[in-house]
Amino acid sequence: MTESTVLIDKNGPVTTVSMNRAEGRNMCNIATMQGFHAAFAAFESDDEARVAVLTGVGGSFRLGQNAWLAEQGDMDHLIAEDNVNA
Numbered sequence: 001m002t003e004s005t006v007l008i009d010k011n012g013p014v015t016t017v018s019m020n021r022a023e024g025r026n027m028c029n030i031a032t033m034q035g036f037h038a039a040f041a042a043f044e045s046d047d048e049a050r051v052a053v054l055t056g057v058g059g060s061f062r063l064g065q066n067a068w069l070a071e072q073g074d075m076d077h078l079i080a081e082d083n084v085n086a
Contacts, residue, residue: 006035007057008042013050015043022058 007018017039019026026032043049056062 004035005029005032006039008039010046010049013048014053015039015046015049015051016053016055017043019054019056019062022056022060025060026056026058026062028062 003020005019005021007020009016009018017036019028019032021027021029021032040052043052
């Protein structure tokens, strides 16, 4: 089973969204971007949620993004659910 690249912890009105790619210093990839999209969509639809905290696992907040992703320009099409394995 593959471990999630984005972890969500809800504690009352506070939702913590953690990048979980410590081996890559939390560099964003498609799965991470999709995880962010899902996490923040859920946060926005939760009437009890008031604060979202974005953090990184493993001592790094975020290194950057995959070079291939940086070359793609508009990434909305990549974040779509049907492109999980792109």
